[in-house]
Each structure stands twice: as structure tokens, then as C-alpha cells.
Amino acid sequence: MAAAAMAVHLPKHSSFLPKPKLPLDKKTNFLGGSFNLGRPMSVNREFNSPVMVSASSTSKTVLTDDVDGDQSKRFYINFTGFPFPLGPFLNRRTIRTEAVKGCIWMFEQEQALGFSSVSTNIRMTVIKLKSGGLWVHAPIAPTKECVQLIKELGAPVEYIVLPTFAYEHKIFVGPFSRKFPKAQVWVAPRQWSWPLNLPLEFFGIFRAKIIKDRDLSTPWAEEIEQKVLSSPEVAFYHKRSRTLLVTDAVIFVPRKPPSSISNESLLASAKNGLAVKILSKGKDIPNDPVVDNPNTRQKGWERMVLQILFLGPSNLLEPNASFARMSQKLIVSPIVKTLVFSKVPEKVRDWIDEIARDWRFKRIIPAHFEAPINAGRSDFLAAFGFLEDLLGERYVTRPSLSLLFTSLMGKAASYFPPDDMRTLSSLDQFLVSVGAVKKTVSGRKRR
Secondary structure, three states: OOOOOOOOOOOOOOOOOOOOOOOOOOOHHHOOOOOOHHHHHOOOOOOOOOOOOOOOOOOOEEOOOOOOOHHHHHOOOOOOOOOOOEEOOOEEOOEEEEOOOOEEEEEEEEEEHHHHHHEEEEEEEEEEEEOOEEEOOOOOOOOOHHEEEEEOOOOEEEEEOOOOOOOHHHHHHHHHHHHOOOOEEEOOOOOOOOOOOOHHHHHHOOEEOOOOOOOOOOOOOOOEEEEEEOOOOEEEEEOOOOOOEEOOOOOOEOOOOOOOOOOHHHHHHHHHHHHHHHOOOOOOOOOOOOOOOOOHHHHHHHHHHHHHOOOOOOOOOOHHHHHHHHHHOEOOOOHHHOOOOHHHHHHHHHHHHHHOOOOOEEEEEEEOOOOOOEEEEEEEEEEEOHHHHHOOHHHHHHOOHHHHHHHHOOOOHHHHHHHHHHHHHHHHHHHHHOOOOOOEEEOOOOO
């Protein structure tokens, strides 16, 4: 989805166009393979406590190679993508974090949008099952460094899970599975790509099994449950750790940039380039040189976030006010809310109600921005407060956990500055006008 994702995701429907496309592995003569040499090494480094959405807190330790180490183990070629290729094109550093001691690990890399200065982090989550094997959620680029950090866990990869149709996650599944050929590959239903609806085999994904909603026959069902939202993604619940895994459904933007995003990217974003000039609407733009210091890197991060969330925010020159309104809280990304969830609001409502009713989670791990997030069901439901406006009477007349919690907590979590929403709203109207996206009611076209 994208949340926080780097590509626009539109729900698959009889009235929606097909979607994103991708990769290619060295061994199959496709792009997207890793051509790595060298051996990664891990060192311990202290890390902050996870985000405090609710009252609890846990600690986490980052295990990663030094920033300036042997670059050959991070070498990975990818120039594919539509409408923009996903970078970095040649080099991806991997950071491994232990989210739940001896049980859940997170692997992060930087992901850039085309040739722009906009980057975010992309996250793979690995859970150790009672069998002793590993369950991998949303694979990232399998560089030599990444593969070595997985092998250091001392357990075989048993399952590789693609929880969405989104391009930025699908692109790595084929190359990753070839690094662990004994693992089973499972994918979310209704896979598609755009502008050409290509089969999974084109992306190097072979013999994949389809994830089914609440399927008790899946081999991990005793430990991990799943709920499928009709098009965008599958949510998972690890029962023993009480952890909810999503791809792009919700995000938590941290005040400071993730460690996986390079200083070079942050400084490039802080420069008053073309995007700043276009969005400043005729204002005089200083052409001062970029100085590497904490304030400059912070401005670069704030600009990145606003472009990821809104595409065309109202003020990139001084982004701090809008950034403050979008950070440090659990939200649905504006781009996902506008281009995806607003098209199927009743299905989204049913999905989040089932998640909140059946799963007593205390932390959330999404595929982008901050994680793990210490958040429970009320925080999760409050992020979807916008559904009340979309559904109107259909929302309030139907008994719903969502109604209860969003009424108690208000809509602050789902409020987006109107000036920043203008570009997204215009894009949405354009897509509707050309028939690429049609408004829906309960999954049916609105006539």
C-alpha cells in the first residue's frame, strides 16, 4: 500500500485498473538480483525505546554493520518500477533489530523514490516459530549483508510471506526466495501489477500458495492468525507476543529519521531543489549551501515525510508545522486513506472491527516508519476515525467497536491539514474522472 509506502496503491476491483510491477534476479537474468560479495559483521548499539502510543514500553537492541564497512555486501541492482524506479539503485544497507527477545526481529533498508531525494525505510519482520524455523513477512532486498544477518539467527527460513500486492514489497520476494529455496512462498490474494497485469512468475515468484482469510489450515495457524482485506493487504497476529503485523494500514512517523536512511539522502532532501521551488508558489527561495548538521538533516527528514504522505505538501520550504501535526501518533497515511481505503470504506470498517474484536494486541509492526509501536486496539481504531465521515449513517447505525473508540478518542489521529491534502485530492478527482478509480459503496460501483 504505501503508506508510507513509496508507490500509489489502488484497490483491485472490477472497476479498478491493475497494478504495480517488478523485479529480476541475477540467476534468472532478471533485474532485482543481488550481486554481493564480502561478509557482513554485526555490532551492538544502543537504541531508543519504541514509540509510546499507549502506556507500556519495551527495549530493543539494534544489530548492524558499521556504516562505512565493506560496501560489496550491500550491493544490489534494481532499476525497475512504475511510474518511478525504486532506489537505492546499487547499494542497500541492512539494519537488524530485535523487537521481542528471542522471538521477533525487524530488518530495515532505505528505499528511495526514483531519482528524487525522497526516501523512507522499508521493513521485513521475521518471527521464530515453535518449530524452530523462521516466518518472514514482507521480504526486503536479499543483499549478502541481509542474508548473513538472517543466517545469524541460527534457524532455517520456512515461510516467506508477501502480505500485499504492492510493488515495493513484491519486487523482492522472487530474489529472496532463491536465497532460501527450501522455504514455502505464500502471497496475498488478488495479485496484480500496473500498467500491465503480469503474472507472479514474471517477478520470479513460482509455486506460491495463496493466503486465505482466517484459514486454520495454514501451517503457522496455531501461532499466527490472519485477516484479509479484500484488496490491499493481509494483517497478521502473533499470539504469543500479542503483536499485530500490517504492511501499510497504519504508520507512526518518528520525530527523528530512521537509522536506515543515509545522511546523504537527508542532506539532499534539505537542499532547496526543484520540488521546493515548485511547491513554494513563487516565493523567493534561498540558494544557500547545505551544511551538514542536525538541524539540516532534520529538515531533510521532515520534507521527505511530507512528500511521502501528501505527494505535494503545501510548504516544503518550512515543513516543521505540518510535520509536527503528522508525527508522533498512529495514523493511516493520507495517500492510503485517499486512494485506497476511501474506495472501500465498509470493507475497511469490517476488517478493522474484526481485528480489534478478535486480537488483543499490545504492539504493532508496520512495514514503514517507526516500529515496534506500543499501541492497542483503541489506538488502532482511532486512526480510522475518518471512516465516520465516509460512511455517514451507515457507520453510526451499525453496532461497531470503531464507533465506540473513535467517539471516545475523537478524530485527532485521522486529521490531515487541508492545505497539504490539496494535491492528493486533485489526483483522486483526476483518477476518478478518467475512470482509473471509481467511488464504491460496499464494494459496488456508485452509479
